[in-house]
Amino acid sequence: MERVYRHRPHEDVLAILLGASCAALGLALYHHAHILIGSTAGIALLVTYVTGWNFGPVFFFVNLPFYWLAWRRIGHHFTFKTFGAVALLSWISWMLPGWMEIGAVEPLFAALAGGSLIGLGVLFLFRHRGSLGGFNILAVYLQDRYGWPAGKVQMGLDGLIMLAAFFVLPVTNVLYSVVGTVVLGAILTINHRPGLYTGVSQS
Numbered sequence: 001m002e003r004v005y006r007h008r009p010h011e012d013v014l015a016i017l018l019g020a021s022c023a024a025l026g027l028a029l030y031h032h033a034h035i036l037i038g039s040t041a042g043i044a045l046l047v048t049y050v051t052g053w054n055f056g057p058v059f060f061f062v063n064l065p066f067y068w069l070a071w072r073r074i075g076h077h078f079t080f081k082t083f084g085a086v087a088l089l090s091w092i093s094w095m096l097p098g099w100m101e102i103g104a105v106e107p108l109f110a111a112l113a114g115g116s117l118i119g120l121g122v123l124f125l126f127r128h129r130g131s132l133g134g135f136n137i138l139a140v141y142l143q144d145r146y147g148w149p150a151g152k153v154q155m156g157l158d159g160l161i162m163l164a165a166f167f168v169l170p171v172t173n174v175l176y177s178v179v180g181t182v183v184l185g186a187i188l189t190i191n192h193r194p195g196l197y198t199g200v201s202q203s
Contacts, residue, residue, distance in 0.1 A: 012081060012128045019124035020085045023132060024092040026117030031055060032102045033110035036165045036177040037118060037184070038158020040066070040134030046161075046168055056094030060086060063133035070137045074144070081130030082137065089132060107176040115180035119187030126150065126188070139188075151189030155181065 007015075027041060034049065036042050044059035063086050070079040125131050131140055135157045139150040158181045165174045 007128055012130070015124045015128035016081060016085045016088065016130060019121040019128075019130070019132075020088040020092060021121070022117045022124065023121030024089050024096060026114040026119075026121065027055065027089075027093060028096055028100075028102060029105060029110040029114035029117070030177075030180065033105050033107045033114075033173075033176070034169065035107055035111055035114075035173050035180060036161065036169060037115070038135060038154065038161040038181055039132070041118075041132065042158065042161035042165075043134075046164065049168055054094055056090040056092075059093065060090035066134050066137050069141070070131075070133075073141050074137065078129050078131070078140070081125070081128065082133055085125055085130050086133045107173065108179065111176045111180035112183055115183035116187065118180075119184040122184070123187060123191055149189055151185045151187075154188060155185035158185070 023041075027037070027045075030037055031045065031048070036045055040062045041059060044055055044062050047053060047058050047062070048055045067079055067083060070082055122132055126140060131137055135154060138157065139153040142148045142153050143150040162174060162178055162181065165177060169177070
């Protein structure tokens with residue numbers, strides 16, 4: 001019988017730190033290139049592009065309604081980890097302009113590198129029973145409940161955000177955004193499937 005490795009608390013904390021940091025860097029590339037991602041991060045970016053508000057606080061507040069679903073359907077451990085990851089990512093995004101100045105970034109590079117960084121960040125969190133909130137919560141819940149691959153669910157929901165982007169961004173920017181979304185979804189689809197990874201955390 002295969003032994004299932006159970007993550008220890010400090011390993012979960014490290015995953016949250018790494019996941020939120022990777023995602024924050026990826027989102028900084030997206031923001032600088034004026035492209036979009038799906039889920040609540042995409043909603044927050046759209047709000048930021050339209051209003052000029054800082055991404056970090058917007059992302060934090062957009063995610064608030066989803067914690068109820070996480071608590072009721074997935075568990076309080078998952079909810080606490082997700083809240084911690086979202087809060088940390090929001091804080092890093094808020095502080096990042098004072099820590100680092102990004103020069104010129106080609107949109108295609110931003111889509112590929114940013115999508116990869118965000119995908120890796122989400123993967124860290126998924127494997128430790130956490131997420132970046134919003135549609136990530138739905139994706140994890142649907143995979144756990146019905147066996148639907150989280151990456152495919154995420155891609156479908158992200159498509160709705162891409163449609164909304166046509167009303168805010170130039171068509172070329174939306175196309176680059178689609179490229180980034182495919183990269184992110186591919187990372188999750190390939191690397192986060194039922195039975196592929198045996199390490200588990202409390203849910």
